[in-house]
Amino acid sequence: MIRDDYMLPELPLDGVPEPVDGRLRVLVVAETYPPDINGSSQFSHRLAQAMAGRGHDVHIAAPRPGKGRTMTRMDGAVTEHRFRSHTAFTYDTFHLCFPWEVRGEISRLMDELRPDVVHIECHYILGRYFAKEAQSRGIRLIGTNHFIPQNIEQYLPLPDPLRRLYRRFSWRDMASVFRRCDVVTAPTPLAVESMRANGFDFPMHALSNGIDAAQYDLKPGEVLPPRDRPTVLFVGRLDPEKHIDVLLRAVASIADRSDVGVEIVGQGGEYDRLAELAQQLGIADRTAFRGFVSDEELRVAYLRADAFCQPGTAELQSLVSLEAMAASSPVLLADARALPHLVDEGVNGWLFLPGDHEQLGRLLLRLLELPEDQRREMGAASRRMVAEHSFSATIDVFEQLYRGVDPDLLLGSWPQTGPLPIVPPASGPGAGD
Numbered sequence: 001m002i003r004d005d006y007m008l009p010e011l012p013l014d015g016v017p018e019p020v021d022g023r024l025r026v027l028v029v030a031e032t033y034p035p036d037i038n039g040s041s042q043f044s045h046r047l048a049q050a051m052a053g054r055g056h057d058v059h060i061a062a063p064r065p066g067k068g069r070t071m072t073r074m075d076g077a078v079t080e081h082r083f084r085s086h087t088a089f090t091y092d093t094f095h096l097c098f099p100w101e102v103r104g105e106i107s108r109l110m111d112e113l114r115p116d117v118v119h120i121e122c123h124y125i126l127g128r129y130f131a132k133e134a135q136s137r138g139i140r141l142i143g144t145n146h147f148i149p150q151n152i153e154q155y156l157p158l159p160d161p162l163r164r165l166y167r168r169f170s171w172r173d174m175a176s177v178f179r180r181c182d183v184v185t186a187p188t189p190l191a192v193e194s195m196r197a198n199g200f201d202f203p204m205h206a207l208s209n210g211i212d213a214a215q216y217d218l219k220p221g222e223v224l225p226p227r228d229r230p231t232v233l234f235v236g237r238l239d240p241e242k243h244i245d246v247l248l249r250a251v252a253s254i255a256d257r258s259d260v261g262v263e264i265v266g267q268g269g270e271y272d273r274l275a276e277l278a279q280q281l282g283i284a285d286r287t288a289f290r291g292f293v294s295d296e297e298l299r300v301a302y303l304r305a306d307a308f309c310q311p312g313t314a315e316l317q318s319l320v321s322l323e324a325m326a327a328s329s330p331v332l333l334a335d336a337r338a339l340p341h342l343v344d345e346g347v348n349g350w351l352f353l354p355g356d357h358e359q360l361g362r363l364l365l366r367l368l369e370l371p372e373d374q375r376r377e378m379g380a381a382s383r384r385m386v387a388e389h390s391f392s393a394t395i396d397v398f399e400q401l402y403r404g405v406d407p408d409l410l411l412g413s414w415p416q417t418g419p420l421p422i423v424p425p426a427s428g429p430g431a432g433d
Contacts, residue, residue, distance in 0.1 A: 024402055025057040027115040029130045031122035032094065033062035033080075037266050037292065038237050039319035040146035043209045044121050050395045052077040059113060061106075061126055063095040070105050081109055083126065097125045107133055115139060117402040121146060123177035131180045142401055143181035144207075145174065145195060150241060150314045171198035178202075183407050187317035188338045194316075205411040209319050210394030213386050216302060216327040224304050229286065230260045230368050233305035233329070235298065235320040236312065238268030243311040243334070245277055249357035250309075252281035254365045261286035265293055265301055302327035306375070307367055313354050315339055325386045328379035332363055348381035 028051075030044035044060070052058040058078045063085035064071065070083045083102045085095035102125065110133045118134040119142040120127040127143075134141045149170035153163050178184050178200065185207040186192045192204045218224075232251065236242055244264065251262050264274070264287070271289065278287040293301065302308070308324035313336040315321075321331060321342050331349035333339040343351050349367075352360045367375065397410050 023056050024051075024116045025059070025113060026051055026402060027059045027061060027113060027118045027130070029061045029118060029120045029122065029126050031063065031124045031126055033060060033065075035065055035292070036094075039209065039317065040121060042319055043146070046391070047119075047395070047398065048078045049076065050391070051399065054395070054399065056399075059115065061109070061130060063097050063126070065095060070102070099125055099129065102126070103129055106130060110134070110137065110139075117142060119144065119398070119402070120177075120181070123147065123174045128177050131177055135180045140402065140404060141181045141183075142398070143178045143184045145178060145184070145186045145191065146316060147174065148194065148314055148316065171195075175199045175201075183401050185407075185411075188341065190338045190341065191316040203407075205407050207397055207411060208389045208394055209317055209322075210391030211319070211322040211326050211386050211389050212391040213326040213383065216299060216323070218303070224300065227304060230258070230306045231263050231304065232260060232307045232309050232332070232364060233263045233265070233301055233324065234309055234311075235265045235301070235323070236310075238264070238266055238270040238274060240270060241312055241314045242268075242270075243313060243355065244270065244274055246311040246334075246355055246357045246360060247309050248274065248277055248281060248283065248287065250360035250364060251286070252283050253358055253361035255283060255286075258365055258368055259286070260306075260364065260368055261288065263288045263290060263301060263305065265290045265298060267291055298323075299327070302329060305329050307332055307349075307364065309360070309364075310334060310339060311352075311354070311360070312339075313337065318342065322386055322389055325382035328376075328383045330367055330375060330378040331382060332360060332367070342385065344381065344385065348378050348385055 028044055028048050030041065032038055032041045034041055034045050048058050048060050060078055060080045062080065062082055064082035068084065070081070073080050073082065083097050083105060085097050088094040088096050106126070106129045110130070117140040118130055120131055121144050123145070131141060131143070149167040152170070153166055156163065156166060158166065175198075179202055184200075184202070184204045186195060186204060187207065187209045189206040192206050195204060232247070234244055234247055238244060247262060251260060254260070262283070275289060278284045290301070302324050305324070308321065308329045309332045310318055310321045311334050312318070313334055315337045317338050318333075321333060321339065324331060325342065325348070331343060333343055333349065333351055334354045335351040336354045340351055343349050345351060350363045352363055400410055401407060
């Protein structure tokens with residue numbers, strides 16, 4: 001669903017002035033971008049806004065979230081180039097650009113912008129063709145992978161043998177795009193290892209998406225709205241890979257021993273099925289589907305929750321889990337992919353066997369029955385754990401990568417928990433000379 005107020009009047013692109021005073025012109029290419037609700041979209045938006053906040057001339061290339069021709073608009077200091085797109089036939093919240101419609105527009109935009117650096121966050125149509133254009137022009141190219149094939153294959157109406165074939169093809173296709181890049185990053189060491197195990201035979205570096213934990217501090221004089229019952233929160237796409245049904249079944253399994261409610265923030269194709277399941281389980285009166293919310297409403301949801309749950313099994317980092325931890329929430333996370341790295345068992349939360357709603361229910365009940373001071377200490381432990389995921393440090397690294405600094409100098413001992421050392425930029429194309 002597209003927010004009614006999202007599409008602002010478009011702007012003509014009648015010549016772009018050159019950046020001055022050492023600023024970089026940065027082009028970030030994202031296949032998913034707000035108003036889409038997912039970790040990759042959120043990261044790309046925050047990256048663009050942060051780089052613009054440091055004075056750089058930042059441009060976004062992304063699909064247009066709705067019908068219409070390619071257009072340009074402003075989002076604060078960031079210029080968005082939204083390419084004509086079409087709803088994916090098996091996934092109505094994802095928009096795809098068709099190569100024959102956008103290839104010429106991509107080439108013309110590159111001629112017009114002449115960016116110092118292109119940063120692709122995807123490997124599909126936009127990422128693929130912007131990577132080709134950047135490479136052919138000798139423009140510095142950075143790639144960040146947020147994707148695994150399982151994110152998409154669940155929407156493909158294919159038998160298992162064909163799904164496995166798709167998965168192998170998808171990994172090879174991804175590698176062929178990212179191989180063009182001067183630097184490739186992924187949000188966790190586990191993500192890097194997954195890529196390496198599936199044919200990425202070139203250097204890659206782990207670099208956290210980062211989190212600005214200070215955003216989740218209570219403001220002076222701020223009082224949170226009262227709750228009428230303890231609440232467990234989920235934030236993210238309502239898609240099969242998130243396994244939100246496991247959370248609903250877990251709450252139903254302890255409904256006779258706890259009045260805990262569920263708050264679900266996000267949109268997606270599973271909404272109707274999940275709403276019907278809540279009715280069938282007898283917990284519709286304690287399940288709130290919030291849909292799309294503002295950034296401030298999301299912040300308050302994190303701060304008010306008694307616990308955060310991520311039952312998904314395809315998380316390369318889980319930015320929403322980091323956000324919940326920054327808001328000092330105890331966490332209950334599936335023991336899958338990158339999620340175990342976010343849990344110190346019994347200290348800031350617990351892991352549960354993926355798909356095991358009974359175990360999740362027992363752990364949720366165990367958490368809610370703890371004395372309030374113990375729950376607060378678990379939340380404080382979550383907050384301490386996000387210190388190594390400083391968003392400011394992540395932006396420092398990307399800014400220097402954009403200028404041509406050797407990633408081994410920057411990321412050899414990542415994560416950084418203190419100020420990042422300033423490394424002189426490399427010389428040559430794309431170094432910001």
